[in-house]
Amino acid sequence: MKMARFAQPHTVTRAPRVKLAGTVLTLLLLENGRQLRANLHQLSTTGGLLHLDQPLDEGIKVELAFRVGKGTVRGKARILFPLWATQGCLQPFEFDELSKDDLRRLEVSLRDLLQSSPTTSLKIEA
DSSP: OOOOOOOOOOOOOOOOEEEEEEEEEEEEEETTSOEEEEEEEEEOSSEEEEEESSOOOTTOEEEEEEEETTEEEEEEEEEOOOEEOSSSEEEEEEEEEEOHHHHHHHHHHHHHHHHHOOSTTSOEEO
16 A cells, blocks of 8 residues: 655745834835834844834835934835734734845844843744
């Protein structure tokens, strides 16, 4: 009798994330030219999580700018489905475009935050 072979589940490794607990102010530029401010709660090299008063529509494109570490990161992102919070919502986003310089700046800043902060508000998650 032959045993059936099952495919091994494909493991997806997520980029390490830093929890910022809303300490980083982010400026968003919407496609219609409107600007919003949001607090950044989580950040990784692939995206993050913003706190907003009102949710944005899933799938819209935005430009983001935020200061983290010693520099400012600017990039284009796609908004994902919002999560409701006690006050406002938590809005995930995924980077669509980051220049090589901004990606490097983001990687260095995330690494520095993780190495320099003994507090529990800055955590790495895999």
